[in-house]
Amino acid sequence: MTSLNEQDKFQSPFVTYNSVVTGATADNELSRSMTILRNEGINPIVVMEITSESTGVLCGVTEIQTWLRDWLFSLPKNSRGLWSVQEGSNINKGEVVARIVGPYASFGLYETAILGSLSSSSGWATAAKECVKAANDIPIVCMGARNIHPQVVGVMDYSARIGGCAATSTAVGSDLHGGTPSGTMPHSMILLFGDTLRAVLAFDKHMAADVPRVALVDTFRDEAQESVEIARSLKRKLRGIRLDTPKERGGVTPSMVFEIQSRLRNEGFDNVDIYVSGGLNPERIKEFVDSQAPVIGFGVGNYISSASPLSFTADIKAIQSDKVKFDNSNIDDVDQIIENFQPISKRGRLPGITENNKLVRLF
Incomplete structure (x- = not known):
């Protein structure tokens, strides 16, 4: 488990809105999928990548980090993580600007809010x-x-x-x-x-x-x-x-x-x-x-x-495979084992983790 001191290092002016937590701001298809997956007992650890569809200035990182810490930080360090390009950085079309790792049920409902924050904030910053x-x-x-x-x-x-x-x-x-x-x-x-x-x-x-x-x-x-x-x-x-x-x-x-x-x-x-x-x-x-x-x-x-939002996409790019058993793992950190995840993606997207040396681990 991560120590309280590690949590205390992060200070944010943002809050996690109740409407986001309850899923009231989420696309309804995500709410329905969470119900179905929960009833079927499906909740693997996944790697989700967020990719920019245009050039501009990245903003919204601190806000989504605040939210994701609320949802993921209490989990063992070997089962969650957030990587991101630095707030205020110039980004290019097709660039992976953030990577989220965690049990899908812990954050999947909030895809709409995460993309919305990045899109609007980056549009204004640009x-x-x-x-x-x-x-x-x-x-x-x-x-x-x-x-x-x-x-x-x-x-x-x-x-x-x-x-x-x-x-x-x-x-x-x-x-x-x-x-x-x-x-x-x-x-x-x-x-x-x-x-x-x-x-x-x-x-x-x-x-x-x-x-x-x-x-x-x-x-x-x-x-x-x-x-x-x-x-x-x-x-x-x-x-x-x-x-x-x-x-x-x-x-x-x-x-x-x-x-x-x-x-x-x-x-x-x-x-x-x-x-x-x-x-x-x-x-x-x-x-x-x-x-x-x-x-x-x-x-x-x-x-x-009135600036137009910058468009971002969120895609699952890898899923925990049967070879990785976290309950019995002695590995401390998730970045040591996600390379063993099963690459996956929808058609038209490349499966597997996309490298970007601008990504910095936030937790």
């Missing part, structure tokens, strides 16, 4: 990485929470951080990735105050001193005009301004950024940073980078949150 790459070291903040269901916001934010985002916008996301929520102020607050400067002064009055004073400047008047007015009022307390001009007005452009920087500098406010958000994607980000617009950070929402 989209984030595309934005980060386009930004060429300019920080990206993920602001996509409003574009997805609130139940998955935290995982999306976590995935964005794995993809390279410097920060995310929600507390639940920050709880998972360990960062600090990032944000400025919404248009709604400014509209309720009826004046951008009044809203900014209220922000300065009520927010703690360590909260950066970054003003949203496109609600009522010309962006450059509002920027200068706020800078005159807050002076050195103003950390920056955020441009979020809607597409109905042409959106934020590199030329707008240059103009605002010039007007601020003419007033002596060369300390004010400029942040850009609103409908950004890698192509638009690259426009600002290529023009060398003085942008200190980008806020990206829908491009990350």
Whole structure:
């Protein structure tokens, strides 16, 4: 048996949801198969491999490791194991990204959840990485929470951080990735105050001193005009301004950024940073980078949150053979005996264990 100390080495911010444990989120065919196999007394130790069907950034490993530890970790070490490519790694189409070994009944019901976590998380991480790459070291903040269901916001934010985002916008996301929520102020607050400067002064009055004073400047008047007015009022307390001009007005452009920087500098406010958000994607980000617009950070929402999931498949590739009797085995670790398992697969897939030197044993 594995010692408690080995279990304690793993720390995870994720939890195992009751809906996953009960199989409520599983495809019904898996629930039916578990009933049939249990009634027939069929429960061999199997090797299941998870393979990527596209290129991208792998994410979701920590979450599925959390689940699989709950389901498999109490078993003898010679009958269970998890290997995976590292979270945040670049993966290729056809690459085996994870290998699970254990009695099928201990985890087979959860195939749907495992693939779903990897698929969605990797899709978000991949989209984030595309934005980060386009930004060429300019920080990206993920602001996509409003574009997805609130139940998955935290995982999306976590995935964005794995993809390279410097920060995310929600507390639940920050709880998972360990960062600090990032944000400025919404248009709604400014509209309720009826004046951008009044809203900014209220922000300065009520927010703690360590909260950066970054003003949203496109609600009522010309962006450059509002920027200068706020800078005159807050002076050195103003950390920056955020441009979020809607597409109905042409959106934020590199030329707008240059103009605002010039007007601020003419007033002596060369300390004010400029942040850009609103409908950004890698192509638009690259426009600002290529023009060398003085942008200190980008806020990206829908491009990350609406990213298509990366597809993965899960296949049993080997099954415990009659030659291996775990109850009477003196072998301590499952990786010493899975080579004696019977290779198997469905048609179209290669039977047997697929080698990948990027796989690392997690337990």
